[in-house]
Every structure is written in C-alpha cells, then in structure tokens.
Amino acid sequence: MIDADVPPLADGAAPPSSRDGLSHRDFSRLAAIIETHAGIRMPPTKRTMVEGRLRRRLRRLDLPDLNAYCRHVLDGDGLESELVDLIDAVTTNKTDFFREIDHFRYLMGTAIPALSRLPHHPGRDRPLKIWSAACSTGAEPYTVAMLLLEQERAGMPIRHEIIATDICTEALAAARLGVYPAEMARMVPEPFASRYLMRSRDPDDPTVRLVPRVRQSVRFGRLNVMEPAYPVPTDMDVIFFRNILIYFDKTTQKKVLEKLCGHLRPGGCLFVGHSETITNMDLPLKQAGSAIFIRS
Numbered sequence: 001m002i003d004a005d006v007p008p009l010a011d012g013a014a015p016p017s018s019r020d021g022l023s024h025r026d027f028s029r030l031a032a033i034i035e036t037h038a039g040i041r042m043p044p045t046k047r048t049m050v051e052g053r054l055r056r057r058l059r060r061l062d063l064p065d066l067n068a069y070c071r072h073v074l075d076g077d078g079l080e081s082e083l084v085d086l087i088d089a090v091t092t093n094k095t096d097f098f099r100e101i102d103h104f105r106y107l108m109g110t111a112i113p114a115l116s117r118l119p120h121h122p123g124r125d126r127p128l129k130i131w132s133a134a135c136s137t138g139a140e141p142y143t144v145a146m147l148l149l150e151q152e153r154a155g156m157p158i159r160h161e162i163i164a165t166d167i168c169t170e171a172l173a174a175a176r177l178g179v180y181p182a183e184m185a186r187m188v189p190e191p192f193a194s195r196y197l198m199r200s201r202d203p204d205d206p207t208v209r210l211v212p213r214v215r216q217s218v219r220f221g222r223l224n225v226m227e228p229a230y231p232v233p234t235d236m237d238v239i240f241f242r243n244i245l246i247y248f249d250k251t252t253q254k255k256v257l258e259k260l261c262g263h264l265r266p267g268g269c270l271f272v273g274h275s276e277t278i279t280n281m282d283l284p285l286k287q288a289g290s291a292i293f294i295r296s
C-alpha cells in the first residue's frame with residue numbers, strides 16, 4: 001500500500017504511513033483547520049501539494065516526518081504556534097506585475113476619471129484610497145503605484161493611498177522587500193521597467209528591486225479576510241480582490257464580498273479575477289466590465 005489510510009489508534013493518533021505522507025484522517029483534519037481559519041478549500045486532490053509544502057516545515061521544527069508534524073499540531077499543543085506557518089505553507093501566491101492588464105487600463109482610463117467627478121474630488125481634495133486585499137508578494141499594488149507615479153510624471157498627479165494586505169506572512173515579507181526574480185520583471189513594460197526597477201550590479205544575480213519611491217507608496221499589513229471585521233477604512237475608492245475567490249466555496253465568497261462591499265464607497269470600483277464569477281450573489285454591485293464591479 002502506498003498511502004496507509006488506517007484507522008486511528010486508541011489515543012486518536014494515526015500510525016505513520018509506509019511512505020512519509022499524510023493519512024486520510026490527518027489530511028482531513030488539517031484541511032478542516034485550514035478551511036475554517038483561512039477559507040481555503042482543501043479537497044483530497046490537494047493532498048500531495050500539502051504534503052510537499054509541509055515537508056519544508058519539518059526541518060524548521062526539527063521533526064522527523066509528517067506523522068510527527070501531525071501529532072504535534074493535531075494531537076499535541078503545537079497548533080497555536082504553528083497556525084500562521086501552516087497557512088503560509090498552503091497559500092498559493094502566484095502573481096505578476098500588470099496581471100490582467102485590462103483592469104489597469106480601466107482603472108486609469110475609466111474608474112479614476114469617474115471617481116474624480118464624485119463630491120470632494122478624490123485624488124485632488126482628498127487621497128484616492130486603493131486596497132489590494134489579497135496582494136501576495138506585492139506585484140498588484142506596486143503596479144498601481146507605478147501607474148500613479150507615471151501620472152505624476154505626466155504632470156497630472158493623483159493624491160493617493162495604497163494599502164495592501166494578505167494572510168501570508170512570507171508573501172508580505174517579500175512584498176515589503178520589493179525584490180523579484182527576472183521572470184517577473186519581464187512582465188513590466190517600458191517605460192516602467194527602466195524607471196522603476198533596479199538591476200543588481202552582480203551579473204550573476206538575476207533579481208530586480210523596485211526603486212524606493214515605488215516601495216514607499218504601498219503600506220502592507222497582514223489581514224485574514226475571514227476575520228469578522230477588517231481594520232481598514234470603510235470609504236475605499238478601489239478594491240482589488242483578484243484570484244483569491246477561486247480558493248473559497250460559494251458561501252465564503254459571498255460572506256467575504258459582503259464585508260468588502262462594506263469598505264467600498266458608493267461609486268467605488270471592485271476588481272475580481274477574470275476567471276471568478278460573482279453574479280447571483282445579491283451584492284450591492286453593478287457589473288461595469290469583465291470582472292469589474294461598481295458599488296451601488
């Protein structure tokens with residue numbers, strides 16, 4: 001048998017499997033913790049992925065195998081101290097600069113001009129407030145920051161505040177650092193790349209770093225959108241919530257989107273991922289484009 005799916009021992013602990021894998025029962029218990037805490041669905045098809053990622057935790061915790069990990073987290077007193085790292089380990093942080101570029105065209109060409117016609121002229125009389133609510137390693141909010149810096153260079157400055165949050169502490173640490181692999185830099189078009197990316201002087205180091213002005217334009221913080229309340233202003237002009245809904249079930253999607261709507265001013269703009277559907281959820285939103293919604 002490759003993966004022992006054995007009944008639990010008397011004390012609730014499953015014996016180690018013949019390979020270093022997770023028993024069905026341990027995987028189900030971890031999946032329930034992850035889904036309850038972070039909303040992220042963990043169907044059985046994710047077991048191999050979870051095993052691979054949790055193996056990286058073993059060395060850090062000085063544990064011999066995944067069974068020892070499960071006993072520590074599920075049957076011992078390790079869950080409280082491990083929860084943040086467990087969630088870090090199972091999040092998918094794929095992101096890119098200028099990802100789903102139509103959204104950025106809409107932001108600059110349609111959403112911001114429309115918002116600037118609202119009372120108190122957001123962008124001039126008060127800052128335009130933008131929130132990237134699942135920002136991963138920062139490419140999304142930094143793309144917005146670069147676009148707004150370009151606007152300033154063109155002599156049409158827009159006062160703004162960009163906040164960016166995510167549940168994953170490792171992604172947030174990378175975001176604050178603002179250092180990216182060369183493949184990601186390739187997604188930054190000219191003239192943004194030459195103005196806002198610094199190449200390493202070391203020819204063997206293929207990473208790039210965002211210039212300080214871009215890094216300083218975004219305020220990062222940890223926020224789990226499953227929390228009952230968000231410590232974020234309730235008058236955001238723009239919220240990016242892209243490529244995260246796919247990890248949630250419908251009930252969680254609706255609950256989280258309702259809370260996000262409570263942080264978006266009437267006339268404000270919500271972007272979700274192009275592959276994410278949020279129709280038939282009875283939300284106070286009107287569709288304005290592909291994966292673009294306006295708060296009614």
Ligand SMILES: C[S@@+](CC[C@H](N)C(=O)[O-])C[C@H]1O[C@@H](n2cnc3c(N)ncnc32)[C@H](O)[C@@H]1O
Nearest residue numbers: 038091093094095134136167168224225242243
């Ligand atoms: C695939 S990335 C999307 C990044 C970016 N929005 C984009 O579209 O490129 C999904 C992000 O959602 C975050 N995430 C997952 N569950 C979360 C939760 N409950 N609260 C906040 N962030 C969460 C993950 O950590 C991950 O960084």
